[in-house]
Amino acid sequence: MTEKKGLHELYAKNPEQADDLMWGRKVKVVSRRGFMTGSGLAAMTAVLGASIPFARFMPGGLIPAALAQSEETFSIPGKSGLTILNDRPINAETPAHLLDDPVTPASRLFVRNNGIPPSTWDIDPLEWQITIEGEACERPQLMTLGDIQRRFKHHTLQLQIECGGNGRSEFNPPAKGNQWSTGAIGCPEWTGVRLRDILEECGIADNAVYVGYEAADSHLSGDPTKLPISRGVPVSKALENESMVVWAMNGEPLPELHGFPVRMLCAGWPASVSGKWLTRILVRDRVHDGAKMTGQSYRVPCKSVAPGTAVADQDMCIIESMPVKSLITFPKSGVEVSLGKTLQLRGHAWAGDSRVKSMTVSIDFGATWKKAKLKKPANRLAWQHWSAKVDFPEAGYYEIWARAEDDEGRAQPMVLPGWNPRGYLNNACHRLAVMVKA
């Protein structure tokens, strides 16, 4: 991650917590013996690029001087090149050119935490417990992750997750919250079971309306009676083939920051519905009213408003499907091209619950558009890859604009879409700067 200040703040506030976040599952090892051992040490060694002969004397919560004093880009183990937006809780996004992979590797997936993640270094993932209950659950049950893996059919799907606030930084007047630019999106491959299979086992009563989650992370205030986030989806979305309870990402156990050992995944909707560190599934007889379901969270004005308008809670509607959007992931913005050379472009496009029907690019600020090649998704709710070639008529500064259109004829706006108080759903065209040299 690129921000050094973030690292120091993180350690100043809570060194042991920082160790846990930075180096993984070792915090309990540190507090018992006071020194670095185990996988945390392995992570630190990997980052330093050398073994630490006296690691047994190295106190927990110490920022290695090589990192603390270096002016070089610092990276959290398991993450590469992300930009830190906040360090308590940890929020980090991925620059567009680092999202070029067809399937997003763990090292390049954005992190969005609303609270403090649980310490899961010493758990047996198969013994992790999830209760399924709620007013509209006919046979409440407790299942371990082991039970879930044994009892239900496994599925592997590539599914996009995008934070509802992705693109927030461009809104004016600005909206509070993490100032995401374009990097709170990714599309890894997930393995787990269908949420529907679990719900059917438990019995969904006729009066079921919503399926909510609760999780093991803790509230920033430290108040144990408060949850940082507990959201959900209508039953119809929960029952879709692609709504899953997953334990693996790209064939590996979920990384800790992404919900180890198990999370929900309801792709195409704000990723806040995809609860990490899942402990409870609630079949509700009403719209779920957990933390960040009510008020103005993950809601936009039901009717569009002028920028800066204050909107009453009862006039705010829950965000469902995310809008059509795309990214140019190659080349990196700011690229220099020699006049006469064709520039190859590529990226991804996605459209919430819908499919992307066409992809176009412009080199003249949207005056004319050229069709890009667009691939089919790996499966429903996976992003689609596109590519295009462009030529430039003369030397100078250009912008490439990329615009996707979904199968219901909705295209990305060229400028900012509807302003809303919390700054959600910015799906404006991605722009890339190009300098053409004679």
Ligand SMILES: Nc1nc2c(c(=O)[nH]1)N[C@H]1C(S)=C(S)[C@@H](COP(=O)(O)O)O[C@H]1N2
């Ligand atoms: N338990 C829990 N689940 C959570 C969150 C959280 O803070 N706690 N954040 C949500 C939000 S707002 C987003 S955008 C996604 C981010 O997923 P990622 O960190 O794996 O990229 O997780 C969602 N699930």
Ligand SMILES: [Mo]
């Ligand atoms: Mo989010």
